[in-house]
Every structure is written in structure tokens, then in C-alpha cells.
Amino acid sequence: MSTLASEIIRNTGAISAADLARGGRVSGTIGDITAPDPRMVCRGVNVWYGAKQAIRDVSLDIGKNQVVAMIGPSGCGKSTFLRCLNRMNDTIDGCRVGGSIRLDGQEIYDKRVDPVPLRAQVGMVFQKPNPFPKSIYENVAYGPRIHGLTNSKAELDALVETSLKKAGLWNEVKERLDQPGTGLSGGQQQRLCIARTIAVSPEVILMDEPCSALDPIATAIIEELIDELREHYAIAIVTHSMQQAARVSQRTAYFHLGDLVEVGETNQVFTNPRHQLTEDYITGRFG
């Protein structure tokens, strides 16, 4: 654990009566927000949609070779936070982001940072599988092609193959790479989207409820895949399923009404939550 950790942990005590009186509003994050080998370091992130503040003073690290799960009731700001990490919020009108988000030490909201290469480094997998209405091959090849990652057709072919293999889809589609990606099943489409994301060799992969549109079998396959991908990437995943968070993540962050309430080792958060709100949520009392 870094020396920074002790400085950042602001509030390790139980929730105060005053907090509860203010409608459960919490004054700081409980638990260790740092990761041993952080790819992304977020400090004091605030997001507004117009006049409405969506997330408030969130600090969290996304560590290498681990999965951070973000859980919380609907509208708690977990997806908003995730979308800040590759500046997808830029496309939303009236969205403002304050605070510091650094990728390998570089401030990503710096005026000089171009979101285009940033998104090549921080890939994203969306809630609903969204393959391009093109062939399976083209879906995976699109990213490398626009970024000029390969020099020849053979290299590109190899990259497509590796990406599809890493996404665990190669054996199912190798005979029909020229067929439309939209013709695959939902789970296969989501794995195609993952292959498309890893084809540009990102450092961080963001996943926004990647299994919410899938059946349990497809979900299990994706979860297994996420666990394998951890070997090469830093992964942040937003999920509504607490079982999923427990299964795939090493760290869990609980969001509530725009605040990051509690962060910790997944085991600890689920077995021994320190904040009353976290406990209420994971025991199913609300949410």
C-alpha cells in the first residue's frame, strides 16, 4: 500500500448520526481508494449535468491487473464516473467535469489532451452490445485501421485473430469472419465488442453493465473472460448485479446518490461492510 493511502483515507469511522440526519449524505469515502499499481488516478472528481451535480468529490484508483467493480442503486453516478474515465461525457451537452483524473500521470481533462487517442488507451464496452453493422472482421479491424496500427493486410489479419482469440470468440466465428457482426447472438456480440476494444491495445478497459442484456450462460462466459483479461489490462466495471461484482472483481466501490461511499477489497465489502448504506444495499434492504 502506498504512502499516499494514509493521507487519502479520510474517514474510517462509522457513519455519524449527523450524516443520517442529512438523509444519509456522507461526508467522505470509507476505505482504501488506492490501488498498488494504479493506471488511472482520480481525485476529487465532480460532474455536473447543467445545474445538477451528478457525482461529488469522488476519488478512486484503477489498478493494473485488477478489476474494480462499481455498484450502487440506479442514478448513483457510477456510470457517469465510468464515462469520465475516457471522456465519453464530452459528447453530452451541458456536462462539466471537475477534479483530477490522470492516466499514467497525464491529466486527461487537460486542454492539450485529445480525447481521440485517449479513447484508444482507455477502451469501453457498453451496456447493450453495439457491434457496427459490418462484418465481424471489419468490426475488429476498424480501430487498428483508423489508428494505423498495422502495416499490412497480413498484420491486420493476425491482429484480428489475436483479438478475437483473447475475447474467446475465435473458434465460434473463424469460419464466417465476413458475415455481419449483428447476426451473432447477444453474448457473442458483446464478446465481439470486447475484441474490438482490445484490438487497439488499450491499457484500461471500462465496462458499463456489460452483461445486463445477456442471459446467464452468456454472462458466465463474459465473466470468465473478464477474469482472463485482468492479466493484461486494468478493468473498471459497472454492474447492477452484486453477485457479478463479487465473482469478477478484486475491489468494490459502492456509490450512493453521487457519492463514493465505500471502497475496499471485494471480500471485505461484501462480508464486512463498514458503512451502514453499503450494508443496507448489499443485504438487499434497498436498491
Added chain:
Amino acid sequence: MQIEAPPSAPSAPRRTIDIVNASLKRRYAREARFRFMGAAAVTLGLLFVAVLFADIAGKGYSAFQQTYIQVPVYFDPAILEPTGTPDPQTLAGADYQALVKASVRLLFPELTERRQLREAYALISAGAPQQLASMVSAHPSVIGTTRDLWLIAGADVDMLMKGHLDRAMPEADRHIKDSSIALLDRLAADGRIEKRFNTGFFTNGTSREPELAGIAGALAGTFYTLVLTLLFSFPLGVGAALYLQEFAPKNRWTDLIEVNINNLAAVPSIVFGLLGLAVFINFFGVPRSTPLVAALVLGLMTLPVIIIASRAALQSVPPSIREAALGVGASPLQTQFHHVLPLAMPGIMTGAIIGMARALGESAPLLMIGMIAFIVDVPQGFTDAATVLPVQIYLWADSPERGFVERTSAAILVLLGFLVLMNLAAVLLRRRFERRW
């Protein structure tokens, strides 16, 4: 569970099922009435369309045929080469009118009175001398020989042969005299009168003489105008839609622009004509009556239609596609051009074709910019004086000669044919795009 209501005493409280059953019949009857009215409306509409088409086709089909009279023509060197030198210039300047008259005298040797001869000359079209002139210039060897040639009949003969003139009418009300009819009947008995396919309708420009008038000029004018209109309005319209929909900041200025574009689509087309007259012709000095200025005006008129349709098509592309492309690091422009625009293309093309179809059928704004001029020559380019099909139809419909009635209908048929072709092309094009994506 019992659904049917048991016979109940009048005093018993009514059960819900009874109330529902009582109203059921009325509810179904209302639905049946609505369905019937819908079907009746569609049938009535189709009926009117069928009547319209049948009427136009019935009036217009005869214009695709033309009456010809076989006349023995002696290519008299005394008429063609009065100076005795057979050079092309003399041949071009020769008196072919006299040649036609001489031929008619040859056809009816028994006619001697001037009055009778004048009537006989009128059987042949005023276009016949031109017919002979082009023949002589193409084959000078015919000079000095006698050939049996099919010459275009005059408009009244044409009408009579097609049954548009009633023989039973009193002679004074008829355009054609009894004596002429007698001559024609004799020719017909000799097999010297024939109706042939009217190629001249498709190769001639317009004319004062109905039997010589064709739509080639209007077709060429329409073609040049539409090509330029598409070139002006399509890239500009799609570009504007793309910018407004995907890139422009959303503020009161863009709101104002959007409202204005929507209103422009509803502006009467003649206003665009006035604008074209004031701005393009009077201010910028674009030559009037040309496909260029027509295309500028029609392009402005089509632009709002294309912009609105394109914006709707862009909007209907799911946002997940944009997110997917942005998510792998495509720039906003790449996102639009690689993914959003191709997906929106079928919708955009539908809008463009609707706009072009409207431009094809438009006449009012073109009247303002001089397209109504009587132009005989077929335009050869974008800056030649020209007219377009709808205006040609308008001009012909306005002409008093009986022969223009069938030409008007035939021109309408051609216009409708082009509309059908355009829509067909649109459907095929859309299919191709949809298959690819």
C-alpha cells in the same frame, strides 16, 4: 367460471359481465365502421388515380403515332440548282417549299384551280420542306430522280385520321373541308396514307405546328436542370444536416436556423422564383432561361427538404453506433463518415428523391426566370436557353390547336414515366445500400 350471464330477475343487481356484453356489440360495430371507411377511402383514392391515368393515357397515346402521306417527289434540278452548280450552299438555300408544291401537283394532276391547289398543299405539313432539305443534303444523288416519299401530314389531316375531328360536323365548323376529305379518302384507298410511330415527338424541339412539336428540348432542359439541382442541393443539404445535427452547438442561433429551415420547406415555390429573378439574374447576372439559373432556384427550393430528411435520418441512427465508434478512438468526423452517414444514407436518399421529384414537377418558379420562353432549339448545355417538361406541358395546354391536346397528354405521360423511373431507381438504390449494411 361462468361467463354467460344467467337469466336474472329484473330486480337483481346487474353484473359487470352483463354491462360489458351489452356494450360489446356497439364497440365492435364502431370498429367495423371505421375499417369500412378506411377501406372505402383507399378504394376511392385508387379509383380516382385510375380514372386520371386512364384519361391521360387515352388522350395521349395517339400522340405517339403520326400520319404520313406518300407523295411522289421529283427532285427537279431546276428548283434545287437554279444556277446549275450543285454546291451544298445552293442546295441549302433552294426553295423546298416549291418542291413540295410541285410534288402535290404531281400527286393530284387533275387539280388546276388555285383554291383547290391551296387546299391540297395544306394536307402536307409545313415541316415537309425541311424533311426534303435534309434528305437532299444527305443524299445529293437523288437530284433528278423521282421518289415515292412519306411526308408528314398536316395537323388537321393527322387529327382527322386519328378520329379527333368529326366528319359529321358541319363543314363550316370543321377545320378541314369536304373537298380535302375527299382527296384524303382517295389517298387512303390508294394506300398512300399511313400512321407510323412518331419519332419526331422525341427528337424535335417544340414548334408552332402541333405535328412537328416534340419534347426533346424540354427533356434535355429537364435533364440539365435536374443534374445541376442535385449537384447543388445534395452535398450542401447533407453537409448542412450533418453539421446542424451532429456538430453545431445547441443554442438559440441553431434553434433559429432550424425553425427557418422548417419554414423554408413550406414557402410557396414561386417565391423561390422571385428570389432567383432578383438575386441570380438581376444581381449576379446569371443568364436567364437557362438550366443553370433554374437549377440554382430549384436547388434552393430542394435544400430544406433534403436537410430535414437528412437530419431525421441521422437522428434515427442509434446513439450506440456513435458511442461504439468514439469508444475505439474514432474522431467525431470519422464516426460520422464511417458509421453514421452510411447508416443514414437510405433515409437521406429518400429525402433527396422526394426533393428531386418535386423539382422535376415544378413549373411556377421557372416561369419567373424566363423558362417560359418559346425555344425551338434543343439545349446543348447548362447555359443554353431551355425549358423543362412541366413548363412545356403548361405551354402546350395553353395552345388552341386541337393537335396539342394529345401532345400535352403525351408529355404528361412522359413526365409521369420519369417520376416512376426515378422512384424505381431510388428503391433499387436503397435496397443496395441496405444490403451492404
